[in-house]
Amino acid sequence: MLTSHLYWFLYRRRHKFLIFLIIIFCILFFFYGNDYKVSSETKKPLDKPKIISNKRKIRINRETYSTPEPCQGCPGENGQGVQLTAEESKNLDVVMKKEFFNLRASDKISLWRSLPDTRDQLCKSTEYPKDLPTASVVIVFKNERWSPVLRTVYSVLNRSPKHLLNEVILVDDQSDIEEMGQRLDDYCEEHFGDLVRILRAPTRLGLIKAKNYGAKNATGDVVVFLDAHCEANAGWLEPIVYRIQQKRTAILCPIIDGINSYALSYHRGFSNTVGTFTWSLHFSWSNMFSRIYNTRKSSVDPFPLEPLLLRIKEKRSAILCPGIDMISDQNMAYGGTGDGSVGGFWWSLHFNWVPIPGRIRNAKKSRIDPYPSPTMAGGLLAAHREYFFEIGGYDDDMEVWGGENLEISFRVWMCGGSLEFVPCSRVGHIFRPGHPYNMTGEKGKGDVHGRNSMRLAEVWMDDYKRFYYMHRHDLKGKDFGDVESRREIRKRLNCHSFKWYLDNVFPEKFILDENVHAYGEVRNPSSSLCLDTLGRDEKGSISLSIFSCQNGVSANQYFSLSKKDQLRREDTCAVALGQDSDTMTVSLSPCDYAGSNQKWVHEKRGSIVHYPSKLCLDVEGLSNNDQVKLRKCEPNKLSQKWLFEHYSTT
Numbered sequence: 344m345l346t347s348h349l350y351w352f353l354y355r356r357r358h359k360f361l362i363f364l365i366i367i368f369c370i371l372f373f374f375y376g377n378d379y380k381v382s383s384e385t386k387k388p389l390d391k392p393k394i395i396s397n398k399r400k401i402r403i404n405r406e407t408y409s410t411p412e413p414c415q416g417c418p419g420e421n422g423q424g425v426q427l428t429a430e431e432s433k434n435l436d437v438v439m440k441k442e443f444f445n446l447r448a449s450d451k452i453s454l455w456r457s458l459p460d461t462r463d464q465l466c467k468s469t470e471y472p473k474d475l476p477t478a479s480v481v482i483v484f485k486n487e488r489w490s491p492v493l494r495t496v497y498s499v500l501n502r503s504p505k506h507l508l509n510e511v512i513l514v515d516d517q518s519d520i521e522e523m524g525q526r527l528d529d530y531c532e533e534h535f536g537d538l539v540r541i542l543r544a545p546t547r548l549g550l551i552k553a554k555n556y557g558a559k560n561a562t563g564d565v566v567v568f569l570d571a572h573c574e575a576n577a578g579w580l581e582p583i584v585y586r587i588q589q590k591r592t593a594i595l596c597p598i599i600d601g602i603n604s605y606a607l608s609y610h611r612g613f614s615n616t617v618g619t620f621t622w623s624l625h626f627s628w629s630n631m632f633s634r635i636y637n638t639r640k641s642s643v644d645p646f647p648l649e650p651l652l653l654r655i656k657e658k659r660s661a662i663l664c665p666g667i668d669m670i671s672d673q674n675m676a677y678g679g680t681g682d683g684s685v686g687g688f689w690w691s692l693h694f695n696w697v698p699i700p701g702r703i704r705n706a707k708k709s710r711i712d713p714y715p716s717p718t719m720a721g722g723l724l725a726a727h728r729e730y731f732f733e734i735g736g737y738d739d740d741m742e743v744w745g746g747e748n749l750e751i752s753f754r755v756w757m758c759g760g761s762l763e764f765v766p767c768s769r770v771g772h773i774f775r776p777g778h779p780y781n782m783t784g785e786k787g788k789g790d791v792h793g794r795n796s797m798r799l800a801e802v803w804m805d806d807y808k809r810f811y812y813m814h815r816h817d818l819k820g821k822d823f824g825d826v827e828s829r830r831e832i833r834k835r836l837n838c839h840s841f842k843w844y845l846d847n848v849f850p851e852k853f854i855l856d857e858n859v860h861a862y863g864e865v866r867n868p869s870s871s872l873c874l875d876t877l878g879r880d881e882k883g884s885i886s887l888s889i890f891s892c893q894n895g896v897s898a899n900q901y902f903s904l905s906k907k908d909q910l911r912r913e914d915t916c917a918v919a920l921g922q923d924s925d926t927m928t929v930s931l932s933p934c935d936y937a938g939s940n941q942k943w944v945h946e947k948r949g950s951i952v953h954y955p956s957k958l959c960l961d962v963e964g965l966s967n968n969d970q971v972k973l974r975k976c977e978p979n980k981l982s983q984k985w986l987f988e989h990y991s992t993t
């Protein structure tokens with residue numbers, strides 16, 4: 344029966360069989376014969392990078408891997424942003440809400456794209472020895488998408504000298520995205536062979552344990568961690584491994600460039616500032632608002648005069664300011680503003696950027712030398728692989744996200760190493776306003792940052808952990824797991840105290856109850872109203888307000904009266920606003936810019952006087968959420984009496 348059918352098919356319908364074969368061939372060719380990526384979202388073919396090594400029979404290795412040609416004229420080349428058509432922009436908000444970056448724009452850009460070289464000119468002419476430590480690059484990912492992940496990999500493979508790149512290790516932290524499974528394995532096997540290894544986490548590890556897992560499997564001399572949505576820029580690796588060759592105990596961070604989450608444009612630096620003003624009519628710098636940042640189409644040109652002239656030609660009515668670089672008044676060292684920050688922290692144990700302290704800037708011999716930073720952002724760093732584990736790797740009981748960056752920062756400094764930023768190493772990172780994965784761990788009722796930070800405070804911060812618990816009263820007495828093995832590290836390495844770290848590594852950090860006249864809640868006893876920030880974001884200027892006293896449990900009501908006579912918070916100082924000589928209001932502005940306006944005088948249970956205006960803080964007629972007033976001082980007026988929670992005796 345079967346054979347007679349076959350006979351009929353082959354001999355009677357020979358021409359039809361031929362057509363059938365051709366159709367099968369076409370289908371196969373369509374799926375396998377070209378190398379087009381398929382957009383995960385639209386399922387449409389996309390631009391492909393020109394992969395020269397495509398379809399080789401031999402397995403790719405360090406010798407046989409060859410860098411593809413850049414995709415000339417393709418969207419996003421040279422780090423440009425990508426404009427979507429009206430059609431492509433339909434329901435883009437749905438994509439943005441899920442991914443927190445513009446996946447459609449990313450999918451239009453070649454997996455291997457050219458970037459503007461954002462390094463200082465001096466870096467480009469620096470020559471490094473041939474014989475340097477090799478690097479394993481560990482990239483952990485959870486629910487990251489095809490195009491940003493592969494663009495990260497291509498950027499690393501193509502911008503690292505072959506003899507220095509040992510391998511790239513991708514750690515899949517149980518992603519739920521289908522294309523990142525077998526398809527990724529196949530793609531990497533075919534295009535990268537031995538150069539890229541994919542490890543699949545046995546359970547959801549969270550990024551901290553996933554980084555440990557990747558590093559344990561690495562074999563290079565140096566381990567480099569990157570997020571899975573980065574682009575390594577020209578010459579990024581040499582200065583890092585070179586510095587580690589010189590100093591085995593240095594942990595290094597490249598300078599982070601910004602990749603805009605809407606347009607996927609690549610920008611030099613990211614913590615750019617714009618000029619603003621305080622209501623006291625002082626000029627101040629403020630971090631570039633995302634509204635402005637997100638509309639920039641391209642990165643900054645490196646030449647001083649041309650961009651100004653060009654822009655004036657385009658727009659006669661524009662008044663232009665060049666970005667201001669700093670020249671040290673001590674040793675004339677030149678430092679660009681793009682690299683003008685180091686890592687700091689809030690006592691709530693969140694990371695922040697702070698301007699490079701003068702002492703660090705002045706100690707630089709050359710503007711491209713690595714320079715110390717008190718902390719790091721967390722994602723992009725390199726360490727000697729053995730040293731990384733000698734000082735304790737990451738805390739394997741920290742869950743999902745957060746805290747590990749400050750933990751390793753405090754630890755490396757306290758235990759004899761250093762943390763440094765490397766100006767000649769630049770890596771772009773897509774800054775996303777949210778996370779495409781579940782942020783709740785199993786322990787600590789899902790507050791992973793809270794619990795992780797408790798662990799770090801308990802092990803590394805000695806008594807200074809009080810400031811963390813001031814912000815997180817709710818965590819007092821809560822379970823943070825076993826930290827014995829982490830305390831062991833501190834003992835074994837004979838590490839310094841946290842006080843040593845504050846004194847030596849971060850003397851700029853304001854300590855809320857040291858070198859102060861008074862601190863804590865600031866109460867007007869007659870009304871039981873207290874000074875309060877109302878929880879506003881304290882990065883810029885905010886008004887100083889009042890609210891019913893919370894009896895010391897609200898960090899928003901914690902103020903210090905410093906020995907410099909500032910009425911202040913961590914980074915901001917109270918200043919008076921307004922021109923009226925009888926009443927003024929008060930705001931909190933960055934301490935550095937507040938000038939003499941920030942001086943206050945107070946006696947226990949007495950008034951708080953704004954020194955320059957001689958006016959007194961007054962709550963008369965005010966209620967919850969009002970901005971506090973400055974009025975003419977009246978010696979016995981109850982609404983002008985204030986009491987700090989604590990007065991220092993020294």
Ligand code: LR7
Binds near residue numbers: 483549599722
């Ligand atoms: O459960 C998870 N498992 C993972 O593998 C959660 C995340 N991840 C992966 C994720 O896919 C990504 O590749 O871990 C990486 C980092 O996660 P992001 O990109 O969502 O984090 P982020 O960029 O918001 O977070 C910063 O802070 C984190 C605190 O734990 C980590 O230290 C991140 O590495 C860090 N990223 C940077 O510092 C990049 C530069 C930011 C600046 C400035």
Ligand code: MN
Binds near residue numbers: 572772
């Ligand atoms: Mn990231």
